[in-house]
Amino acid sequence: MFDRFRRGLAVIDASLDVFRERPRLAVLPLLSLAVIGSAYTVGAVAGLHYGLVDAVFTNRLVKYGVIFAGLAISSSVGIFFNAAVVHCATRQFAGEEPTVRDGLAAAWAVRGRIAKWGLLSATVGTLLSVLNDNVPGVGTLTRSILDLTWGLLTFFVVPVIVTDRTDALRSDLRRSGDAFARTWGESVTVTFGIGLALLPVALIGVCLLAVAYLSATGIAAYLMGAIGGLLLVAAIAVTQVLGMIVRAALYRYATTGEPVGPLEALSPDDIFSE
Template sequence: MAGRFSRGLDVVDASVDVFRDNPRLALLPALSLLSVGSAFAVAVGVALRYGTVEAFLTNDLLRYAGVFVAIAVSSSAGTFFNAAVVHCAARYFDGEDPTVRDGLAAAWRARRTIALWSVTAATLGTVLYVVDEKFGVFGSLARVLFDLAWALLTFFVVPVIVLEDTASLRAVLRESGDAFRETWGESVSATVGVSVAFLPAGLLGVGALAWAYFAAGGVAAYVVGAAGFVLLVASMVAAQVVGMVARTALYRYATTGERVGPWARRNPESAFPSE
């Protein structure tokens, strides 16, 4: 078991190397953040302009509809641009030179499956929100447990969507679950490793923003705040790219047994031993 977790950390280290060789991939999660942020900014602006904020806060039906739309928008944008990263990573592993245009084209070809997935995620997310709200502590516990199980089951959903020729949601979930069972230790430790690797930069960015807002003044506040914002966004973007690269490699190994990218040049036992 310890070997599985150490191999997961090795995956993170190698994924950072892949990102270093393909820095252009940072544009994809940056576009995801920009599109989601713009959509929510427009929604908030419209709500404030027409005075519907109070209605959303007091009317259950409107609030649930808002939750559904918010999850659907963020899920569709996130899945779309993550799918582009996965496609580029897969091409890199095959010895090709990936481009952002190729990744976006691949994600666009899978747009129907991405849309279906996003609607499903939004529906389940809204139902869990209602359960959490209506059933108190038991609802909250049920939501936490379901969220955990769902996260594990869907860990490889994006690689399945973009790399496999299937439009069936049942097949997508089955293949994702099977891949996770094959690499559960590596997958968990890789996820933790990515978070730990980029957490310090993210916290530094948050700290800079907080200092600029609460303690600084004048030009210094704007400079430090801008630097903190850039650092926070950069850490989020880098973590997203590295995480998707790691999932692509782990999925390839789970489905074909193939060691790809940087792992192909290492001792097989140091990354994925024969088991």
């Protein structure tokens, strides 16, 4: 297990080199956050305008409908912009110089598959909420395990959508699951490693926001709040980009045996040895 952790850290370090060559990719997760935030804001304003807020807490049908809509929006938008990142990363692995516009065009070309996966993810998430609320024995722990299982099965769904031309959700899920089974140690280690590596930046941002809100006043409060917000958003954006770069490279290696991107400068025998 220690060797797998060490190999995962090596992949993270190499993925940073890839990101430095295309820092503009951070624009894509920022756009994702902006679109999702805007959609949620519109939904909240509409709910307040039509007096639906109380119904969310008193009517289960409305509650689960809101949950489904929220998950469908966040899943579809998130997958769309992640697909754009994966496309750009894949093209960069091939020696090309992709632009943000290229990534968005590639994601738009597979919008139908993205919409299907967004709806499927929303359906699964809503069903888990229904089970958690209405089925005895399905508590927080069980819900967490089911969420984790679904997350692992769909770990490589975005690279599958971008690189494999299939229209069947079952085929996409099987390919994602197979790729994860071949690289589970590195995939998990890299995912947690990227989060841990950027966690200090995010925590500093949160602390600055908290201080600005609770104790600072005047210009100092605005300045600390702005810096804290920028650090938090930057940490989220870079984490997302690095995660997609690594997933694209690991998926290529799992399916073809070809080391690309952050894996190219490393020894595959050392990275993926048992």
